[in-house]
Amino acid sequence: MSNDQAPKDYRESLIHLEYQYTAGSATTTFLNQVKEGRLVGQACPKCQAVYVPPRGSCPRDGIATTIEVPLTDKGCIESFTVVHIPIPGNPIVPPYVCAMVRLDKANISFLHLIQGVEIDNIRIGMRIQAVWKPKEEWTHSLENIKWFAPIDEPDIDVSTLRFQAS
Amino acid sequence: MSETKATLLKAPFELSYKYKRSSGPIMSQVFEGLAKKKILGSKSKANKVYAPAAEYDPHTREALTELIEVGPGGIIESWSWVHQPSNHHLIQTPFAFALIKLDGADTAMLHMISDCEKSDLAIGNRVKAVWSETPTESIADIQHFILDI
Numbered sequence: 001m002s003n004d005q006a007p008k009d010y011r012e013s014l015i016h017l018e019y020q021y022t023a024g025s026a027t028t029t030f031l032n033q034v035k036e037g038r039l040v041g042q043a044c045p046k047c048q049a050v051y052v053p054p055r056g057s058c059p060r061d062g063i064a065t066t067i068e069v070p071l072t073d074k075g076c077i078e079s080f081t082v083v084h085i086p087i088p089g090n091p092i093v094p095p096y097v098c099a100m101v102r103l104d105k106a107n108i109s110f111l112h113l114i115q116g117v118e119i120d121n122i123r124i125g126m127r128i129q130a131v132w133k134p135k136e137e138w139t140h141s142l143e144n145i146k147w148f149a150p151i152d153e154p155d156i157d158v159s160t161l162r163f164q165a166s
Numbered sequence: 167m168s169e170t171k172a173t174l175l176k177a178p179f180e181l182s183y184k185y186k187r188s189s190g191p192i193m194s195q196v197f198e199g200l201a202k203k204k205i206l207g208s209k210s211k212a213n214k215v216y217a218p219a220a221e222y223d224p225h226t227r228e229a230l231t232e233l234i235e236v237g238p239g240g241i242i243e244s245w246s247w248v249h250q251p252s253n254h255h256l257i258q259t260p261f262a263f264a265l266i267k268l269d270g271a272d273t274a275m276l277h278m279i280s281d282c283e284k285s286d287l288a289i290g291n292r293v294k295a296v297w298s299e300t301p302t303e304s305i306a307d308i309q310h311f312i313l314d315i
């Protein structure tokens with residue numbers, strides 16, 4: 001082959017997978033509550049750790065998390081990242097901020113969006129609260145929460161959030 | 167509150183990545199060849215012929231740049247019958263996936279054998295390529311192989 005021959009241009013290489021997702025009992029219970037605008041975690045009967053979203057068991061103790069724990073929609077930013085690179089098909093225009101959201105009384109965090117604040121002012125420990133979609137649009141999804149926005153409360157020292165087995 | 171199995175939430179979930187990738191200078195020629203109803207293999211310095219073509223020799227690590235035509239006939243080296251094709255398969259009637267050693271090649275290529283009964287298939291049987299009339303410069307330009315007895 002001659003070296004001056006240009007390589008063929010790019011070829012489409014579509015990867016497409018179809019699943020049927022079954023939520024399981026813990027996630028079903030959680031999402032049924034989310035549909036009503038409530039955030040309900042589950043606690044481990046042994047170590048008391050509160051999981052939200054609950055997965056039905058405590059990874060520390062290997063037992064079912066049988067205790068339901070109603071939570072508020074307030075918490076703090078445990079960590080965050082500024083996304084600059086657009087993701088094809090994602091309607092959110094960069095730059096935007098994804099954060100690990102730690103709800104009050106919870107011992108784990110989950111990923112959600114932060115809006116309603118200049119990116120430069122976002123910081124770890126910042127107090128935030130959920131901004132919900134209109135009630136008519138609520139479904140079985142954490143997308144019922146549009147994003148979390150800062151509230152006027154003093155920051156939390158996130159080192160105090162570290163789990164201590166009781 | 168516990169949920170009975172019947173009330174568990176379920177939802178379809180689709181994961182899709184629309185990649186584009188370059189085939190590179192060697193494999194581009196192979197794909198272009200397929201559109202012209204030619205199967206190209208890679209020939210090493212020691213005259214070993216790899217089909218499907220390879221960019222490097224897996225044993226000597228030499229760059230493989232010489233392409234030669236192989237097939238379009240060959241022999242079945244092994245096969246596996248698909249009784250019930252799923253909607254992802256390119257053939258919707260029962261068929262075989264098979265490793266086919268094309269004439270002139272020293273390695274075997276994975277493809278499909280169609281238009282036959284399971285009882286017709288045996289290791290060592292001859293097959294030949296059936297070409298697509300709407301080439302796309304992909305391995306699917308060989309629609310499938312058929313028995314050539």
Ligand SMILES: [Zn+2]
Nearest residue numbers: 044047058061
């Ligand atoms: Zn526990």
